Amino acid sequence: MSEAISHTMNTIIWITIPFIAYKIYSRYITYRADQEFGKSHGCLPPPRVPARKFLGRDRLTKIFEAASESRLMEYFWSVLKENGMTVDHVTLAKHSFSTIEPENIQCLLSGKFEDYSFGTRKQLMYALLGDGIFVQEGPEWKHSRELLRPQFNFREYGDLAHFSGPMEDLLRCISTTLMDPTSNRVVDLQPLFFRYTLDTTTSFLFGKSIESLKSGDKAVKFEEAFNVAQTFMAKRFRVAAFWRLVGGKELRDACKLVHDFTDEIIERVNEHNGARDEDKDDRYVFLDKVAKEIPDQIMETLSGKETLNRNDLRQVKYLTDVLKETLRLYPSVPLNMKTAVRTTCLPTGGGPDRKSPVLVKKGEDVSFSPYSLHRRKDFYGEDAEEFRPESLETGHTVPDFAFNLLTRHFPRWQEDLPLFRDELTKTWGYLPFNGGPRICLGMDFAMTEAAYAVVKILQRYPNMTLPPHEKVVKTGQEKQAITLVIAPEEGCRVVFDDRF
Template sequence: MAVVVFSDLYPILSNVLVQRPLVSSLVVIALTFCARSAFTAFRAYQSDKEIGRRYGCLPPPRLRNAWPWGIDRLLQIFQADASHRLMELFLFHFQDVGSTLEQRFLGTPAYGTIEPRNLEAMLSSSFADFGYGLRRQIFFPLLGDGIFTQDGPPWKHSRDLLRPQFSHQQYQNLTIFKEHVDNLIACLPGTGEQVDLQSLFFRFTLDTTSAFLFGESTYTLKEGQSVTGLEFATSFDTAQDYVVKRFRLLDLYWLIGGPKFHQACASAHEFIDKIIKRRQRKDLGLDDQGGKYLFFDAVAKDSTNEEALRGQLLNILLAGRDTTACLLSWTFHLLVCHPRVLLRLHEEIQMMANGSAGPSMSRDDIKRMPYLANVLKETLRLFPSVPVNTRSATRTTILPTGGGPDGRSPVLVRKGQNVAYCVYAMHRRKDLYGDDAEDFRPERWDSEDFSLKNHTVHTSWGYLPFNGGPRVCLGQDFGLMEASYATVRILQTFPRIEAGVFDRPQVQSWQGYSSHHTNAVHRIAKERQKMTLVMSLGDGCPVRLWR
C-alpha cells in the first residue's frame, strides 16, 4: 500500500523539486539535519549502552502507569497535593516499589531514590555529573539569577561570596533575634486563647531575615509598622505556588503562568527593589554602622546591576524565611502532641535558666542544651523543610545501587535524565532508623544502636535535612540558632502550652494507587502537609498558651 502511494506521489515530488530549486535545497537540508540528528542520537545511545554494560548497570523497578504517557501519575500527584498528602504518596511509592525506582511522565524516563549511596554520588563524589537542569527556567521569573538557580562557575562564585556572610561572628550573641522574638511573644495571648503559631512564625522569620540581609526589618509582627511587608509575603507565597506547579510539569513548565503569576513576581520584585534603592540612597557604609549592613554591602559590591542584586537577595530571603518558619511550626506541633517530650525540654530550659539562659543567651548557651538539639534534629528528620529535590544528569553517569531484581546493581542515568531524591521518605526508612522510624522520639539521637550510626555512608548521607556535599546549606547554623533561641524564649514565657483545635472537618486519608493499582495508600501521619518550595503544616499550628 505504501509503495503504491509513494509511486503515485513520486512524479509530483520530482516535478516540484526540479521546478523549485529553493524547495529542493530546503528539503535536502532538512533531510540531512534529521539524518545527522538520528545518527548522533544513535551513537550516543550505543555509547551509553556500552557504559551500562561496562559497569554492570541494570534498570531499577518501574512505577507502572495505567494510562499512556503516565498521565495517571500526574493526576495522582496533583490530587495528592490538593489533599495535602503528596509526601504520603511519595513515601508509599518507595515502600511499595523499592528504594530506587524508575517512572515515566509524558514518555520521558526519570528516577527516584532514597538510597544514601546514591545521594552521596549525586551530591558529592559525582557532583560534576549532575546539575539543576530546567530549574533555572522554572524558577527564574520569581527568583532571578541567584545561588539557587545557578550551576557551574556562576554558582561557585555566588557560594564563595555568600559563605563569609554566614560566619558565626555575625550572630554569636544572638542579639539579631532578640527584638523580633520579643515582637513575636507580644503577639501571643497568654490566657489560653487559640492562636496559629505557623502564620506568626513566617512573619517572624521574614522580619529576622530581612534585618540580617538588608540591615532593616520588615517588622510584620509590629502592628501598624509594615503593611508592605505583609503584601510582599502574600505575593511571594502566591508566586511560589505557581513555581511549584511549573516544577511538577518539568518540560511543560511553560504551561503554568499567566497574569496572576507574573503580577505576584512583579510585586515581590518591586518590594526588594525599593529596599535596594533606599539602601543606595542612604549609602550606609561599614565604618559608621559597625558592620550592620555587611551582608547587603558585600552582595551589592559584587553585583553588576540591580536586577542581579535583587535575584541574589531573593534567593537568600526564600531560604532564610521559609525553612526556619517550617522548622519552628513542625517543632511546636510535635511538642504539643508529645507532652512527655515537652516536659523534658521545659526541664532542660529551666535548668539552664538558673545559669545563663534567657533573652540575652548566646550561641554557646544554646550549644549546652543537648535535648533541645535532639528535638530539632528529630523534627527535621520527620519533617525536613525541603523534603524532595531533583538533579539532572549533565552527562551520562551511574548511580551506584538500586538496579536489578535485588536492587544492588548500578543504574545508568543518561545525559538529561532527572533523578529525584526524597529525604522525607529516606528519613522514615526502618532499616536506617528502626521499627519506630515514623515515631517522634528525640532520644534516638543519644542511642548508638540504630542502623544509621553503624554504616559510614548511612551516617553521613542517611540524614540530609540541609542537603549535602558542595551545595550543603550555608545557613544551617544560622537557622538552627534562630529556631533554638525562639523555642527557648517561647517556652520560658509560656510554661503551659497545649494543642489547639483544627478549624476544619475531619479529613479522610487520601486514597492513591500502588504501582499495580490495587492497594490503597494508608495514612502514615495525621498531619496534612502543604507543599510549596518547602513543606509546612497544611492546617497551621493551632495552640493555646498560658503565661
C-alpha cells in the same frame, strides 16, 4: 507559478531528508555509546513504577490528585515503599529516576558532583529568583558562595542580638492576640514564624530588620505572594518539559509584588547604612556586595541568665534532639532533583538484587527525597514514621497533644540507630540541609534561630496545648502545603496560657 512552488517544495524536501537522517543516525550513535557505557560499568535497570496509560499520563494524574489533597509527599513515599528505594518511571514520555539510597545521594551531591546540574531549574524559577545563588552553578555559584561564607560564621550571630528584637516583636504579637476576647487564647504561630524568620534574616544579612512583625498588611501581602509564586514553581517542576504552560498573570503579579517588597528592603537598608557610614560594620558584606522537659532544662541550664548566647542554647541537649527529630520528619526542602549533564551511572539500585549500578543517560533527571529517606525503618527503627513520644523513665506514651510531645524524654537521637552503622549512612542518611559542596551555609544559623524561638516562647508561655476539638492525626497524615518547601496546610494553632 506552480513550477516555482514545486521547485521550492523539492528543495525543502532534499534539505529536510538529510537533516532527519543525520538526527536519526546521531541518536543511534548516542544510544550505542550509552549501552556500551552501561555494559562496561555493569549497569542494570532498577524497578519501574507501573504506568497503565500512554506516556505515563496516569502517573501525572496521581501526582496532581495527591497535590490537590495535600498529601503529595506521602504519595511519593508510598511509591518508593511499594517499588524500591531506587526506581525509574515515565511521566509524559520523560524517563527519570527517584532514589533514597545514601550511596546514590552521595554520588549525586558529592562523588560525581560534576556529572549533574540543575537542568532547567534556572529557567523554571527565573521569574521568582532571578540569577541568585539558589539557581547558579559553576564559577558564578562559587563566587556567590564565597561571598556569603564569612557572613554565616557562628561568631557573627553567637550573641543572638539579631534574634532578640524580632522575638520581642513576636511575643508582642502573641500578647496582642491573647488580649482579644474573641481569640479564645488561640494563636496561629505559622505566619508569625514566617515574619520572625524574615526579620532575623534581614537583620543578619543587611544589618537592619525590616520589622515585618510590626508592619502588618505589607508583610501579609508579601507572604501570600511569595507562597503563590512558590506554588507555581512547584507545579512547573511537576510538568517537566511543559513548564512554560504554568504561570500567566497570577504568577507575574505575585513575582512583581515579591520583587517590589525586596527592592523596598534594599532601599530602606541603604538609607539606614548611608546614615551611619562612619561606623559601618564590615560584616554586612552581603549588602555591600550585591511544654516541660524543655522548660525544665531551660530553667536548669539557663536560670538567672538575662542575656543568652548560642552556647547557652547548645547546652539544652533535649531541645537540639527535638529540632533534629522535627527536621527528620519534616525537612524544609522535602524533594530535590538533579539532571545528568553527561551519561553516567548511580552506584546501586539496579538488577534483581537491586545492588547493581544504574545507567543514567545525559539529560535524564534523578530526584531524591529527604522526606522519604528520613522515614526508612532500616535507618531509624520500626517507628521511623513516628515523632517519638515515649518516656525513658516511665515508658508511658505521651497524650496526643502537639506541644505535650515536648514534655517527655526524647531517646531516638541518643540510641545506637542503624543510621550510625557506617560513615556512609551516617553522613548521607540524614539530610535536612542538603549535603556535599552545596550543603546549606545557613544551617547553624537556622538551628540557632529555631532554638532561640522555642526557648523564649516557652520561657514566657510555659503552658501550651492544642485548641479544643483540634483534629489530631498520625504523623505524616496531616494536610501538607508543598511549594518549594513543606509546611502545615492548616497552620499551627496553639492555646497559650501565661499562668506559671
